[in-house]
Amino acid sequence: MADNKHFDTPMLDELENGPWPSFISGFKRLRDDHEDATIRGVANSLLGQLEHSYETRKGYWKGGTVSVYGYGGGIIPRFSEVGDQFVESKEFHTIRVQPPAGNYYTTDMLRQLGDSWEKHGSGLVTFHGQTGNIMFIGTTTENIQHFFDDINDYGWDLGGAGPCVRTGMSCIGMARCEMSTCNEQAIHRHLMNNFTDDVHRPALPYKFKFKVSGCPNDCQNAIERSDFAVIGTWRDDMKVDQEEVKAFVAKKGRQYVIDNVTTRCPSDCMTLNDDDTLTIDNHNCVRCMHCLNVMNKALTPGDDRGVTILIGGKRTLKIGDLMGTVLVPFMKLDTMEDYETIIELAEEIIDFWAENGLEHERCGEMIERIGLVNFLEGIGVEVDPNMISLPRQSSYVRMDGWNEEAIKWFERKAEEASA
Amino acid sequence: MADNKHFDTPMLDELENGPWPSFISGFKRLRDDHEDATIRGVANSLLGQLEHSYETRKGYWKGGTVSVYGYGGGIIPRFSEVGDQFVESKEFHTIRVQPPAGNYYTTDMLRQLGDSWEKHGSGLVTFHGQTGNIMFIGTTTENIQHFFDDINDYGWDLGGAGPCVRTGMSCIGMARCEMSTCNEQAIHRHLMNNFTDDVHRPALPYKFKFKVSGCPNDCQNAIERSDFAVIGTWRDDMKVDQEEVKAFVAKKGRQYVIDNVTTRCPSDCMTLNDDDTLTIDNHNCVRCMHCLNVMNKALTPGDDRGVTILIGGKRTLKIGDLMGTVLVPFMKLDTMEDYETIIELAEEIIDFWAENGLEHERCGEMIERIGLVNFLEGIGVEVDPNMISLPRQSSYVRMDGWNEEAIKWFERKAEEASA
Amino acid sequence: MAVEMRSPIESGCPDGFQYMHPTMRRNYGLWSHHDHPRPGVLVHYAHSGDEIWTVKCATQRILDVYTLRKLCQIGDDFADGYIHFTIRSNVEYVVDSEEKVQPLIDAIEEAGFIVGGTANSVATLSHTQGWLHCDIPGTDASGVVKSMMDELIDEFKECNMPNRVHMTTSCCQINCGGQGDIAINVQHTKPPRIDHTQVGNVCERPSVVARCPVAAIRPAMVDGKPSLEVDEKKCICCGACFPPCPPMQINDAEHSKLAIWVGGNHSNARGKPTFQRLVAAGVPNNPPRWPEATAIVKKILNTYKADAKDWERINDWIERIGWPQFFEKTGLPFTKYHIDNWRGARNSLNASTHIRF
Amino acid sequence: MAVEMRSPIESGCPDGFQYMHPTMRRNYGLWSHHDHPRPGVLVHYAHSGDEIWTVKCATQRILDVYTLRKLCQIGDDFADGYIHFTIRSNVEYVVDSEEKVQPLIDAIEEAGFIVGGTANSVATLSHTQGWLHCDIPGTDASGVVKSMMDELIDEFKECNMPNRVHMTTSCCQINCGGQGDIAINVQHTKPPRIDHTQVGNVCERPSVVARCPVAAIRPAMVDGKPSLEVDEKKCICCGACFPPCPPMQINDAEHSKLAIWVGGNHSNARGKPTFQRLVAAGVPNNPPRWPEATAIVKKILNTYKADAKDWERINDWIERIGWPQFFEKTGLPFTKYHIDNWRGARNSLNASTHIRF
Ligand code: SRM
Ligand code: SRM
Ligand code: SRM
Ligand code: SRM
Ligand code: SF4
Ligand code: SF4
Ligand code: SF4
Ligand code: SF4
Numbered sequence A, B: 001m002a003d004n005k006h007f008d009t010p011m012l013d014e015l016e017n018g019p020w021p022s023f024i025s026g027f028k029r030l031r032d033d034h035e036d037a038t039i040r041g042v043a044n045s046l047l048g049q050l051e052h053s054y055e056t057r058k059g060y061w062k063g064g065t066v067s068v069y070g071y072g073g074g075i076i077p078r079f080s081e082v083g084d085q086f087v088e089s090k091e092f093h094t095i096r097v098q099p100p101a102g103n104y105y106t107t108d109m110l111r112q113l114g115d116s117w118e119k120h121g122s123g124l125v126t127f128h129g130q131t132g133n134i135m136f137i138g139t140t141t142e143n144i145q146h147f148f149d150d151i152n153d154y155g156w157d158l159g160g161a162g163p164c165v166r167t168g169m170s171c172i173g174m175a176r177c178e179m180s181t182c183n184e185q186a187i188h189r190h191l192m193n194n195f196t197d198d199v200h201r202p203a204l205p206y207k208f209k210f211k212v213s214g215c216p217n218d219c220q221n222a223i224e225r226s227d228f229a230v231i232g233t234w235r236d237d238m239k240v241d242q243e244e245v246k247a248f249v250a251k252k253g254r255q256y257v258i259d260n261v262t263t264r265c266p267s268d269c270m271t272l273n274d275d276d277t278l279t280i281d282n283h284n285c286v287r288c289m290h291c292l293n294v295m296n297k298a299l300t301p302g303d304d305r306g307v308t309i310l311i312g313g314k315r316t317l318k319i320g321d322l323m324g325t326v327l328v329p330f331m332k333l334d335t336m337e338d339y340e341t342i343i344e345l346a347e348e349i350i351d352f353w354a355e356n357g358l359e360h361e362r363c364g365e366m367i368e369r370i371g372l373v374n375f376l377e378g379i380g381v382e383v384d385p386n387m388i389s390l391p392r393q394s395s396y397v398r399m400d401g402w403n404e405e406a407i408k409w410f411e412r413k414a415e416e417a418s419a
Numbered sequence C, D: 001m002a003v004e005m006r007s008p009i010e011s012g013c014p015d016g017f018q019y020m021h022p023t024m025r026r027n028y029g030l031w032s033h034h035d036h037p038r039p040g041v042l043v044h045y046a047h048s049g050d051e052i053w054t055v056k057c058a059t060q061r062i063l064d065v066y067t068l069r070k071l072c073q074i075g076d077d078f079a080d081g082y083i084h085f086t087i088r089s090n091v092e093y094v095v096d097s098e099e100k101v102q103p104l105i106d107a108i109e110e111a112g113f114i115v116g117g118t119a120n121s122v123a124t125l126s127h128t129q130g131w132l133h134c135d136i137p138g139t140d141a142s143g144v145v146k147s148m149m150d151e152l153i154d155e156f157k158e159c160n161m162p163n164r165v166h167m168t169t170s171c172c173q174i175n176c177g178g179q180g181d182i183a184i185n186v187q188h189t190k191p192p193r194i195d196h197t198q199v200g201n202v203c204e205r206p207s208v209v210a211r212c213p214v215a216a217i218r219p220a221m222v223d224g225k226p227s228l229e230v231d232e233k234k235c236i237c238c239g240a241c242f243p244p245c246p247p248m249q250i251n252d253a254e255h256s257k258l259a260i261w262v263g264g265n266h267s268n269a270r271g272k273p274t275f276q277r278l279v280a281a282g283v284p285n286n287p288p289r290w291p292e293a294t295a296i297v298k299k300i301l302n303t304y305k306a307d308a309k310d311w312e313r314i315n316d317w318i319e320r321i322g323w324p325q326f327f328e329k330t331g332l333p334f335t336k337y338h339i340d341n342w343r344g345a346r347n348s349l350n351a352s353t354h355i356r357f
């Protein structure tokens, strides 16, 4: 049958001008050139509704509940409120698919995914959503199942949607970055694939997100945007190649190095010596990465590597943005046992939160409500001065347990010493 | 009549050992050597009660209400709960007397005050209390009036006690300090003596304290401990005597100057040039005083001097410690009109607080409760970016008045420009 | 229906190594340092002596299969058949030798994609779903990004900023995006208009009441129907009640505005991570090209570019010059709305005499 | 009684110039710079060429008339008849020429006073009233100061600290003092014991209820008498209810302890003013000499002295080394009580990977 007439899209057409790649042109290609009439129709209809949104400055999608057989989530269902005018796209669900940590693909695999999606969907796909999923955007309830069956057969699984463990994110890290001090691939998969059930069957108070950054540059915004942030760091001295330092100073000049490197050190622990070598007070270095970033050839992270774990980051709803708080200052991740430790910690936290979190309350909001100390006691983690930037200011606290707590501390210190 | 037997004071006797001046020895001198039997008796009785406190680790004074004819405050009344055992000191009131700004005295005047106090009181006097008063400690209700009549005749007046304007404090400042950029004597007296009625007749929600420091070193803890802090500052460039700079560098060495002066600058706006002179980016200088403190011979405040006013500082009760907040970033205090301006501002604030403060609520606590913006609107002060260190983080605010507010700002800027 | 349903293989997150360029796999965790020979190109050196050259190019994030295949074709012909996507939806091609770089770049530009976005450039605006797919949006996402990046194209292609610039947009106050050095986010300015005929049927009233950050919602009977009432004095127009209760229409063609926030830096470089701060609000939500928002963003970027020192991110720069100077230099108005009043707001007041004159 | 009462002259604050040393008056606001020739002595140079030499000496703050006269005599004989008191209750004699300094110092020491307290010394502990006069105190004030300064006498006489050290004590949690580099303050650890027979008569119950920072007090009838009840789960043992209602006995010989706080710096030098932070609690309130508290203070001072750089106040030093290092170097225990939970506490959490190893 012949295609419906194309909707006029004067406003959207504006978005075809200019140098930046135009998503509208992409939609139109599907509308005009695709051999499959359904795809042409969906694209036309979608353009029509979007133009309508541009003209009225309103959105016209509403939600619903759709999933695949055996799972409870992974889909963002969309039904059009103006489906009578824009019929072919009136069901326009999105399928969230977990990418590999770091978003690597072979072109073959991308083509294969594209082919499956062309068979069952709109032909529109997003690499990637802000939580890291591949988002296959736009299909019907029925086709969701077909598409999933296809790609699930060749190794792809759904990501999270709803009150569940969400798809994780990891930086490119060890695959291409000299800054990385932890194995993002291993951390990401050990954590995520331990919680597949919690990803697929939403049953938690609210969403829970893991993000992994290989170093404190935190290219995944993990501290600001995840409930459980894993960030690579190191404990020993950073490595300094003094010859490279001299070369750098020779190239850039002493003043440049002083103004851009040493004086920018947040803990003021670097000195550029008269012989153009660097002295670093590693004990005072807070691992901010700045000097390594500027002089990445001369300076590299130390060898005693591991991760820092921060808990409770999230955005605005409903008490305001929260950054993660240091929970584990340093954890080694070398052996299988180490990985079990981090998995158990994640389980402890999710269990405690599942029991004590209110409906629609994120982990960080719960911590804010009950207090960090109660949270620590709940998950069995000892207090550590690295969890805070400043000790208590307020004298409004009952401290009659002081002596017991002090003894605990000294005993721990003694153990650590003897260990 | 013969003196009562001396109370044993084994614990207090301990406090006569050691090099630091002993207040106990002072008490004993009064007890043993004073010609006036009342003073001897009071001292003995006081030592007895104090020893009792040391032994039982308890205080035994209770309050009451006592004042002088015509006033409502100025006295801290004390009645002993163990007056039956320590009879001569069972009434032991303290009289708070306002010192001159900066606490200057001639020895003659001190002797004269001592003589009056010997006539009517215990012979114990504190220079000074933490709010700056001379505290004549220990007399009876009846003698308070006599003592006051005496000293009031030769120029001394009571300070504040109770919910009223309290005695002010000012640093030594211009009298001996090169850092001072404002006339502490004039500011202190203009403010305090405009509010004598509010000092003497407690009728405010709670206490209100003025403190004046001649420069940002804030030797009076004004920001941390006063409701109305006046602190000297300057607007133009600081004065640099490059010859003195060179001399200092010659004496201390470049490295010392870099480590102790330039790198300690909080706004990183100083450079020590190769010729041992200093370049200061005055536009970025936050007037922290550090470099002037270290090199006080070479660096001095500029000539366009005035004060910064901060509001709402106080200690713990009942919402926790509050520092003052910048209310007026800069105010000239040269002319009589200038002084009227600061007095009117203080009146505005005290009036607004008197009307809107809850019982026993300090000005800063009220601001915390109603919000800085409402306070500013209440006293008719325009918002200024110097009042904050960071703009709004939370998107949880209704901003439908944005355009009006923006226009206000541009109009103000235009006026300032044309002025 | 008695169709035999296929039960899922819960494979979860796939193994990434199988999709990594062999040079990356071989040198995994063994990189020595990197260089930035030109905008859009990075070279990383491995201890083994291997090199990996990265060419970064922008996409529209939402790809039609044609575009996807075009990208694959370039990968096949010029980049050993591998593609890496960055967190900002840029495509990164990696090759193992310098010779392969120029032909790769030519092919990319030939195909109409834009090379750049590395180092001190204005990186691709990261964005969200907008009118294209979400059920909450006050504005669009992809369209905003397209409009702004068209204007900022040179800053993406060159690396003339003092440090990298990370911008994001967000199409409602939930902020699925909307952080970073500069954030352009929806900001509603009027309380929701409630369709009382619907509330009873479609909303779980207790949980809607619980969703409000300022407890401005209370259950009520309106024309004999169970509904919800909003205390408009309290309401901060955040829209949090809308997702669980669509009849509480928060979106408004006129009163849903944009606000601009700056100084978010989530890295730990130099200072600790920082949140962005409000600089402009009441910005018209003006499709298809949002010129007012873009103008403000450009004003901020130009001021930063002209005034900041090397390696200063926007937050570092503002910290050095102070916020009053930021407003002065950008010419943006300072209003009472810039003074925070949310929990912990006291920490943003100036409790010192540290003032620049 | 029909005695004619004298009505007050409301002269308020007296004119200070009449009591100023003439050299100060003459050079008021005209000082050029100062030097610190030796501990306890300052010399300020005026643009006029005048000099003023200051000799600073410690007093016990609460002076008996004998001591007062002794100080006056020294002033008459050696210091032109003028005395200045500092905010920390030290006496400062000022003279207009260097010759007068040594004889003055001799006379002061001769009379048993201590010269020092300038510049990088441990300044006189500022204090409050304590058992001597207040109606609230959990401990004494003058006695604590005497005991500690006896032990810190050398640090007062010399200037061997990295920067000036300002200490204070406070005899109840109201904190009339109790701020600065090191603060030794009362910290109650048990809820008030209520004398229900008294409350009804002596307390204005509504205002007592209103005084509680955590709303732990409610009116109640006890044995038929109107009284007050405290929810001991909520009570933070602050003692705020005691002043308005003495039957709510907060002071306890055993459970009223001392807590030690460090890092308060109220000047704007370098950083903005800072509040002190908790480092030790549960310290016995042990008259007459409070050895446990003094031991902790000395431990902190010695660590600071050994570890800080020139010009670092205690807060600057800790900021540089980080709080974890502070606890490690001083050997003081870190406990759950060090994690704040009062309003705004989130700002004191570590939301970064900035960690020292
Ligand atoms: C590819 C990517 C990671 C990924 O797995 O996706 C990445 C890769 C690199 N980042 Fe990043 N960063 C990436 C997003 C981020 C983000 C997150 C974001 O963009 O939202 C952040 C933190 C968020 C923020 O900006 O607050 C981030 C903060 C940094 C920093 C810290 C910058 C600073 O000084 O504050 C560095 C260090 C530097 O600039 O030298 C860095 C450095 C780098 C280096 C140079 C690391 C290296 O040695 O290879 C990488 C090349 C960047 C380039 O293209 O110039 N990367 N980087 C991301 C590229 C996004 C894009 O397409 O533009
Ligand atoms: C698709 C995506 C935006 C995008 O286009 O990239 C998205 C879209 C939605 N987000 Fe989001 N969020 C997306 C990443 C985020 C992020 C970023 C992140 O994960 O790093 C955040 C901020 C971080 C955080 O978790 O706080 C985020 C914070 C929210 C919130 C607020 C959560 C909170 O506690 O503050 C909601 C509201 C809710 O969950 O009730 C939310 C809700 C939604 C919903 C499901 C709205 C709704 O309730 O129907 C949106 C569905 C849109 C659609 O039609 O697909 N979305 N959302 C991102 C997910 C794609 C993916 O899975 O890869
Ligand atoms: C006399 C006195 C003012 C007064 O009117 O009473 C005073 C006088 C001077 N102060 Fe002060 N300060 C005095 C209490 C303070 C206080 C308040 C306090 O002690 O409680 C503070 C701020 C509170 C705090 O410490 O946080 C204070 C913070 C400063 C500073 C800033 C120090 C810093 O770096 O943080 C300086 C600058 C400096 O040290 O060079 C300073 C510098 C000075 C100078 C050197 C100013 C000058 O050029 O004359 C004066 C001589 C000090 C000395 O003896 O070495 N004064 N100074 C106070 C002496 C108290 C005492 O007897 O020990
Ligand atoms: C005498 C003095 C301590 C000393 O020995 O130096 C003192 C003593 C008392 N103070 Fe104070 N305060 C003294 C300076 C302060 C300061 C320091 C200051 O002014 O810079 C503060 C902290 C700053 C502030 O105002 O916040 C201070 C904060 C308080 C408070 C808590 C006020 C608040 O809002 O947080 C109270 C409780 C109250 O007023 O209800 C209080 C109450 C009291 C009372 C009246 C207790 C009472 O309610 O009976 C004490 C009388 C003791 C007595 O028997 O003389 N005193 N009080 C100081 C006054 C002497 C003078 O007038 O010169
Ligand atoms: S977070 Fe660190 S390791 Fe990961 S990509 Fe960024 S710089 Fe490299
Ligand atoms: S990593 Fe950061 S803190 Fe450590 S030395 Fe370098 S700049 Fe300083
Ligand atoms: S506050 Fe400033 S002016 Fe006043 S004494 Fe201290 S240093 Fe001098
Ligand atoms: S006064 Fe402070 S801010 Fe100004 S230049 Fe000196 S050190 Fe820097």
Ligand code: SF4
Pocket: C128, C129, C130, C134, C135, C136, C137, C138, C170, C171, C172, C173, C174, C175, C176, C177
């Ligand atoms: S920001 Fe709001 S509107 Fe945009 S995708 Fe997220 S939830 Fe939807």
Ligand code: SF4
Pocket: C191, C192, C211, C212, C213, C214, C215, C216, C217, C230, C234, C235, C236, C237, C238, C239, C240, C241, C242, C250
């Ligand atoms: S818009 Fe926000 S503040 Fe207003 S009623 Fe809805 S949830 Fe509450």
Ligand code: SF4
Pocket: D128, D129, D130, D134, D135, D136, D137, D138, D170, D171, D172, D173, D174, D175, D176, D177
């Ligand atoms: S601190 Fe408390 S006990 Fe001490 S004087 Fe002040 S109010 Fe009285």
Ligand code: SF4
Pocket: D191, D192, D211, D212, D213, D214, D215, D216, D217, D230, D234, D235, D236, D237, D238, D239, D240, D241, D242, D250
């Ligand atoms: S001690 Fe403090 S917290 Fe406890 S009841 Fe009294 S006022 Fe309330």
